[in-house]
Amino acid sequence: MSVQVTINGYNVSVEEGTSILNAAKQLDIKIPTLCYHPDQIVKGNCRVCVVEVEGMRNLAAACCTPVKEGMIIRTNSKRVRDARRTVVELIMAGHNQECLTCVRNGNCELQDLCSDLNIHSVPFDNVSERLPIDDSNPSIERDMSKCIKCGRCVQVCNCIQTVGAIYNVGRSSLMHIAPAFEKPLNQVPCVYCGQCINVCPVGAIYEKNDVDKVLDVLEDKTKHVVVQIAPAVRVSLGEEFGMEPGSIITGKIVTALRMLGFDKVFDTDFAADLTIIEEGNELIDRLNNNGKLPMITSCSPGWIRYIEYFYPEFLENLSTCKSPQQMFGAIAKSYYAEKEDIDPAHMTVVSIMPCTAKKAEAVRDEMKSCGYQDVDYVLTTRELGSMIKKAGIELNELREEAFDVPLGITTGAGVIFGATGGVMEAALRTVYEVVTNEELNNINFTQVRGLEGVKESEIPVGDLKVKVAVAHGLSHARELLERLKRGEAEYHFIEIMCCPGGCIGGGGQPKPLTNEIREKRIKAIYEADLGMPLRRSHNNPAIQALYDDFLEQPLGEKSHHLLHTHYTERKKYELNV
């Protein structure tokens, strides 16, 4: 049923139950918000969106007040403007206003709000406390002096990721957001997914910045520095430079990385193709030899930490394949080093990733199988953006260059790793053709694409109907694992990505990040796939050469040593009573 309301003198008809905020949008009236996030449950705690409703004594929060028939609403009266200003001024009083040196300078929702509301001074004393910054882990830092207590991070951590590393602590003016007993993040079951970073409206949570370390190593002439970029980076970095979400700028990124001084610019897509060969063969091996099923993908390090903490009983179901990032490092420091006659001790591998958990993955103890740490430094998409800006490179205008060979030769199957369902689709393209020896007529497995939380399908491969499932976002992963535990579902192969939307929605990606933006990036990923001359991993000539010249065979001894890994159960907490 629809209802008629009047907003600022204009009539609009909207569905019953629509919030005042969304009703106003239909009239192109923007009501400012802060705690509101389009992909989250409405919280209504910041009060920035207050409006005047005729007949109501108090102002109403537009985000959580549903419209009623005949409502007369004013979003821009003096009373509303004054109240909004006071609300923001009070928030500012509790906020560490070191804006010029803040990681969010120029891309901060609170800054924008102050600008939009024309706030040039704050009448209240600043009461923000300079607490120690939590930099206890390789991925995420928290500076609670900047926190405005909107609650978005708590919601994403507890509801969307079902991790629950942080929660509201205390009450009233002392309320703050913290792990239990104010422990640092490395002492609680945080998976380092960084989804809290992506929803934080200010600069209270951000990735651990490794840009200076990379700049230093680029200065070091004794080092051969190679860089790899993940699939998702090419469809999102443009947003850091004002481009539309979903702009595909692969060639520009390659040029920029070369200009920054990397000796070789390679592509994680190469390692994604390699992952498909190893993981595809692992699946075939498990299917043929009564191996542990369903096999679950292991590319996403946030997901790996999650299963290690929350579902250790499924660790044997994980593919033993390292993630593409780690496979790349191991191959660069063995095969590539040998081929180019470079001492791996003098080689540095840098990754550009959409991910904060990758920083922690790179320093895992078991990721040193080539004799050296596979990957030395991991930068997020955002960090690469800042590095390019710092170097004065005008990315928007830049010419496009091609990746170096051989670790830059890739296929469309590698590109789609960046979106939820991509690993599954890439694996199916290869597994089908390897098992049946027939060419697939249609290599687009559209049933595993898109933002639906859990996607299922059955794909006939030879005599076997392969049952697959794809989940993204850890609450959906949990839902799927719980169904498996109860015996309500049966699959052969499952893809799980930690972040909603897959890597394009990773915790290291440009902000803001909403589902609308995720859709655009996903669309770009599949466009990039279509633009590739080769779209099946097993057709990649560089991968074929890698096996012919070095690895010999999938799941062989060298593969086992360099490309496969193991997992460890992690305790959420020490319980000794």
Next chain:
Amino acid sequence: MELRDQIMGIVDEIGNSEDKLIEILISVQKKSEHHYLSEQSLILIAELLNIPFSKVYGIASFYSMLSTKKRGKYVIQICNSTPCYLYKGKEIVNMFEDILGIKMGEVTQDGLISLEYTSCIGACDQAPAIRVNDRVYGNLDRGKIYKVITSIRRGEL
């Protein structure tokens, strides 16, 4: 194992669904000699109710009647809601701090008495009022405060 058995008993009795959390927290704290919820007890409750530890801690930290820090055997809670606060509340605080030699939020060295604020305890008609463990004392002055503290120290309370 004593703490484990005690908490498991309470959870068995009350139920292990999330909506029972506050009831469980209150019961567990009641059994604690020092009127608090230890880290280990909160972890165990989180485990038994299948709720994140951070959430259990967050909820325990919200209510002034619950404490996650070790308190004295006797907890003196001074009401700081409006009527008590306005009617000599601050003076009462000064007297307690003076007599006990500790500040608000602290515990006496012998671990016997702790001093803290509470929100309204429903004794506005007797302002200024306090609560010691489960008992309420109102219309306080210096003499009454001495009496309360002396009876605590003599073990008469």
